[in-house]
Amino acid sequence: MKVNRRRLALTLLAAVAATALATSARGGHKASGVSGSITVWVDAVRLPVAKLYAKTHPKVHLNIVTYDGDGNGATTMQTKIQLWNRTNKGWPDVIFSEQANDPVWMGQKPFDYALDLKGVFPANLLKGWPKPSIAQCTVNGHLVCLQDNLAQEVLYVNKKLMSQFGYTVPKTWQQWAALGQKVAAQHPGYIIGTIGDSYGAWLYLWADKCPISQVTGVNTVRINASDVHCTRMAQLLDPLVKSGVVSYESVFTADFATKYGGDNDKILLMPGPVWYAKDIFSGTLHVPPGEMTAALPLQWNNEPLVTGQVGGGPWIVSKHSKNQAAAIDFVKWATTSLAVKGKVNALSPGYPSYAPAATVWLKSLNKDPYFAAPEGPAFQKAANLIWQGWSMVTYPDQPVWSNSVVTQLVAGKSLSSLLPALGHGLAQNAQAAGYKVVTN
Amino acid sequence: MTSEYAEATRRRGLRNLQGMPFVLPYLPFLVVFGIAPTVYALELAFTNVDGGWVAFHNFVRTYDDFRFVPAFKHVLVYTSVWLGTLVVFVVGLALLLHGRANRVSAGFRFLFYIPGALAGAASVLVWLFMLDPSVSPGSFLLHHVVGASIFAQSIAPGNLPFIFAMIAFWTGAGGWIVVMYGALNTIPPDLEEAARIDGAGPITIALRLKLPLIRKWIAYMVILSFATGTQLFVEPEIVQHASFGLVPDTWSANQLAYQMAFRYGDFNGAAAIAVDLLVIGLAGAVLIVTRSGLFRTDD
Numbered sequence: 001m002k003v004n005r006r007r008l009a010l011t012l013l014a015a016v017a018a019t020a021l022a023t024s025a026r027g028g029h030k031a032s033g034v035s036g037s038i039t040v041w042v043d044a045v046r047l048p049v050a051k052l053y054a055k056t057h058p059k060v061h062l063n064i065v066t067y068d069g070d071g072n073g074a075t076t077m078q079t080k081i082q083l084w085n086r087t088n089k090g091w092p093d094v095i096f097s098e099q100a101n102d103p104v105w106m107g108q109k110p111f112d113y114a115l116d117l118k119g120v121f122p123a124n125l126l127k128g129w130p131k132p133s134i135a136q137c138t139v140n141g142h143l144v145c146l147q148d149n150l151a152q153e154v155l156y157v158n159k160k161l162m163s164q165f166g167y168t169v170p171k172t173w174q175q176w177a178a179l180g181q182k183v184a185a186q187h188p189g190y191i192i193g194t195i196g197d198s199y200g201a202w203l204y205l206w207a208d209k210c211p212i213s214q215v216t217g218v219n220t221v222r223i224n225a226s227d228v229h230c231t232r233m234a235q236l237l238d239p240l241v242k243s244g245v246v247s248y249e250s251v252f253t254a255d256f257a258t259k260y261g262g263d264n265d266k267i268l269l270m271p272g273p274v275w276y277a278k279d280i281f282s283g284t285l286h287v288p289p290g291e292m293t294a295a296l297p298l299q300w301n302n303e304p305l306v307t308g309q310v311g312g313g314p315w316i317v318s319k320h321s322k323n324q325a326a327a328i329d330f331v332k333w334a335t336t337s338l339a340v341k342g343k344v345n346a347l348s349p350g351y352p353s354y355a356p357a358a359t360v361w362l363k364s365l366n367k368d369p370y371f372a373a374p375e376g377p378a379f380q381k382a383a384n385l386i387w388q389g390w391s392m393v394t395y396p397d398q399p400v401w402s403n404s405v406v407t408q409l410v411a412g413k414s415l416s417s418l419l420p421a422l423g424h425g426l427a428q429n430a431q432a433a434g435y436k437v438v439t440n
Numbered sequence: 441m442t443s444e445y446a447e448a449t450r451r452r453g454l455r456n457l458q459g460m461p462f463v464l465p466y467l468p469f470l471v472v473f474g475i476a477p478t479v480y481a482l483e484l485a486f487t488n489v490d491g492g493w494v495a496f497h498n499f500v501r502t503y504d505d506f507r508f509v510p511a512f513k514h515v516l517v518y519t520s521v522w523l524g525t526l527v528v529f530v531v532g533l534a535l536l537l538h539g540r541a542n543r544v545s546a547g548f549r550f551l552f553y554i555p556g557a558l559a560g561a562a563s564v565l566v567w568l569f570m571l572d573p574s575v576s577p578g579s580f581l582l583h584h585v586v587g588a589s590i591f592a593q594s595i596a597p598g599n600l601p602f603i604f605a606m607i608a609f610w611t612g613a614g615g616w617i618v619v620m621y622g623a624l625n626t627i628p629p630d631l632e633e634a635a636r637i638d639g640a641g642p643i644t645i646a647l648r649l650k651l652p653l654i655r656k657w658i659a660y661m662v663i664l665s666f667a668t669g670t671q672l673f674v675e676p677e678i679v680q681h682a683s684f685g686l687v688p689d690t691w692s693a694n695q696l697a698y699q700m701a702f703r704y705g706d707f708n709g710a711a712a713i714a715v716d717l718l719v720i721g722l723a724g725a726v727l728i729v730t731r732s733g734l735f736r737t738d739d
Contacts, residue, residue: 072681073689079702110489110705196592198684248592250684255574255590399685403597407686410592428506433704 034326037061038093043069043313046096046148048346049334056339060326069098069313073396077102081111091320093327096148098313103137105394106316107144114144115319121146121328125336128354132386137314140218145314146335149350150358151273152382153203153297153308156281159372160291161190161268169269173208173298176269177236183268184243191260192269194247195237195415196406198398199310201422203271206308206390208233208300212426215391216438221430224439225423232300234415241409248409251280261285271298273310274351274379278370294375297382306387312353344368351379358383395433400425478718484711498712502700505709507690514601515693519669522605526665530613531658534620535646549618556614563611564678571595571603592686595679600687604675608668616661623657624650659732666728667721673698693717 040062042050047066054062070077077097084090091113097103107114117126121143126134129146137145155176157169165187170176180192195204205212210230214222224230240246249256251272260266265287272280277294281287297307315331317324334340341348341357343364352358358380366374404425405418427437488494502508533552537545558566572591573579588594595603627650635649676691677698690696693713701710729735 073685074681075699075702078705082702082705249590250592252684253574253591254572258574396685396689399680399689402683402685403688406592407597410590411596432505432507 034323034329035059036323036326037063038321038323038326038330039063039065040094040096040330041065041067041092042096043067043071043098045069045349046313046334049340049348052339052347053330053333057329057333060330062330063092065092069096070102071098073099073399078105078111081106081113085111085113091318093318093321093323094330095316095318096313097316098311100136100147100151100309100311100314101392101394101396103145103314103316104139104392107139107142108394113316113318113320114142115317115321115324116142116144117146117317117328118143120317120324122332125332125354128336128356130353130355130384130386132309132384132388133312133353135388136309136312136386136392145316146331147312147314147353148335149275149312149348150353150383150386151275151310151312151350152379152386153207153271153273153310154294154375154378154382155296155298156267156270156272156276157293157295158265158268158287158291159293161265165268167268169295171296171299172302173233173236173300176298177240179269180240180245181243184240184245187268188244190245190266190268191247192240192245193271194249194251194256195241195409196248197250197252198402198406200406201397201401202308202310202390203273204233204237204308205230206387207271207297207306209306209387209389211389212423213390213393213397215393219434220436220438221391221393222438222440223423223427223430225419225426230419231416234419238414238416241415248406251276251284257285261287263288265291274382275311275349277365277375277379278368279349282370289370291372293371293373294378296378297385305385307382307385308390309386313350351383355383393430393433393435395429395435397426397429400429481711481714481718484708485715488708494708498708499716502709502712502716505696507688507696508693508713511690511693511696514691515670515672517601518604518672518692519666521601522608522669523662523665525605525609526613526616527658527662529609530616530620530661531651531654533613534617534624535650537617537621538624538650539642539646545621549621552617553614555610556612558611560611560674561678564607564675567603567607568679568682592683595683595686597687600676600679600691603679604672607675608672612665619661620654620657623654627653655732656734659728659734663725663728663734666724670717670720670724 034057038060040050042064044066046069047064050062050064054060054064067076068074077095081091095106095113103114105111126143130150133147133150134143137143137147155170162169165183167179167182170179176192183190183192193203194200197203201210201212208229210225210233211227212223212225212230216222237246241248247256247260249259251257258264262285267281267285267287270276274294281292282289297305299305315334317327317331321327335352336354336357338357338360339347341352341354342360344361348361352361362376362380365379366376401422404421405415408418408421409415430437485498486493486495488497537548540548555563570576570578571582571594573582573589573594574591576582582588582594586594586599588596631649631653632645635645640648671694672692673694676687676695677689680687680689680691680695690699694717697710697713697717700706700713
């Protein structure tokens with residue numbers, strides 16, 4: 001066996017030398033012809049992808065550096081890029097960030113790190129990204145990033161409980177709210193969503209086209225928390241939060257998991273991003289298998305269907321890169337190759353942003369016996385429905401939601417009464433970050 | 441008289457020279473990590489990005505920032521609460537310990553010191569659990585005293601200065617109790633003996649004899665703690681991350697400086713806030729030193 005393998009390896013090596021095809025066969029793509037050395041900074045989740053690239057692209061010397069991914073509001077990259085800018089060297093060629101808004105400041109002064117991928121990245125591949133995803137990565141006309149995975153919002157449904165209670169799955173926010181009132185009366189303790197996460201605004205206000213993070217021109221952001229799209233959603237949520245069918249706790253707290261997850265199994269419905277799928281319901285909350293599935297995102301009455309988004313980590317290429325060809329090839333491979341994005345595994349835990357890869361990836365997700373029914377169709381449709389009026393900005397907006405809204409919701413205040421404070425807080429942050437704030 | 445004086449001066453000069461080897465190893469570190477950064481901060485605070493002189497512009501600009509006043513208010517409340525409890529409890533407990541039999545007091549000193557073995561960040565992590573009613577051993581207290589049934593309610597904005605003061609107290613107090621105990625041991629036993637013969641009870645001895653004699657040690661503790669208190673960073677930073685932003689990332693003045701430098705790339709503004717903190721720390725120290733006669737050698 002051992003000898004065989006060695007002989008096989010030798011034969012392979014000879015074949016490679018003879019045909020000068022030194023690139024990956026596993027990737028299933030043509031020889032890219034890139035070589036030299038590049039440095040990539042990735043988070044722990046993207047590490048296996050970088051390692052596989054190094055293995056399958058022996059001509060490229062890959063220096064992999066892992067970091068916290070700038071997750072949860074860390075400012076690692078801000079610090080590092082400034083230091084590299086000061087010393088005028090040391091920039092990595094490629095960075096992956098968990099923070100969807102990182103590319104926005106990376107594409108502007110004083111950081112000025114991101115390369116405009118338009119014209120550099122193969123245009124025929126770019127067509128594979130959904131329009132909202134490309135729009136989100138476009139800052140002042142420059143394509144400063146490419147999302148690795150998407151995080152569109154859908155409605156998660158506990159199919160088992162819904163049929164047990166005799167309810168039908170809501171299609172609109174109004175039906176969802178009406179059902180909530182019913183649940184509060186008939187099955188107290190069960191919930192139809194939670195608003196207590198740092199990205200609560202992205203789930204509910206983004207999904208109703210509330211203009212509180214809308215870049216309307218260079219360094220100009222529209223923040224109008226008294227817009228009807230914000231207030232009507234707040235009014236819809238107020239009684240639901242009050243009666244407890246919409247929780248104000250974060251899904252990541254120990255309390256939430258014990259109260260609503262596991263054997264208690266109290267989650268009936270929940271608007272959430274696609275990465276909730278198995279990670280949160282099975283991993284964090286221990287909802288038993290064979291119960292959860294996903295439905296289309298909720299619609300406001302009969303208005304055109306749009307949805308929100310929570311995250312979707314981007315790849316950013318350095319404009320200082322000495323080996324742009326290899327850097328681009330790396331991002332291309334990491335986002336589009338089926339070797340990475342072909343199925344649900346450690347290489348690709350999240351919904352692939354590149355649509356042709358997503359189609360293949362969903363086939364493997366749909367086969368997962370954890371779900372009561374395939375989640376693929378809802379995910380795929382929602383990918384193109386993300387409302388484009390909510391832009392990524394250089395300042396973090398989630399903490400403002402957390403410390404001006406969530407801290408008060410848990411103290412018993414209503415969301416409607418907190419919208420002015422949210423708008424005010426966002427405007428202050430926007431101005432401090434150098435934006436001009438307008439209301440319409 | 442004069443020759444005696446000259447002799448004394450000469451002897452003191454010699455003693456200073458003899459002290460040099462003890463000080464020398466510290467000097468490079470003081471210059472590189474203490475004085476040089478301070479000078480650099482001063483330079484940054486009075487210049488702009490291109491290095492041009494802007495006088496007090498950075499100070500005015502940062503003062504006008506909407507986060508400046510809240511951050512300093514938070515720090516003010518926190519420092520007052522913390523210093524108050526620190527002085528009262530550390531001195532009180534040290535005096536109580538000093539009045540006990542030796543074996544009992546050694547046991548208690550060790551007990552008080554234990555929480556201090558958890559350095560800064562680790563102790564905050566322990567407190568994150570203590571403050572979460574779903575896992576805290578003190579959830580009864582959280583329910584009935586704080587009125588919190590979930591973590592987000594425990595760390596309500598109004599509670600924060602007290603929570604951070606409590607964390608800092610438990611990590612720092614033990615060490616200071618040991619220091620104060622050591623200070624109390626330097627009091628000659630015959631003084632106490634004399635006081636007792638004059639009819640002073642344990643309380644009078646503690647308050648009228650021991651307390652004035654360790655006054656300088658208390659002043660020393662207050663100066664150091666005042667500086668660390670105004671420069672609060674670790675506690676709010678970790679709670680901010682752990683709570684996914686329920687606590688603002690610019691809660692304390694030092695955090696605001698950090699955010700300015702490393703999120704917004706505004707090193708000059710950050711330096712201005714750092715200089716504000718330096719001035720506050722220095723002013724506090726000068727006030728305490730002159731009031732308590734910390735460096736006076738004649739008494």
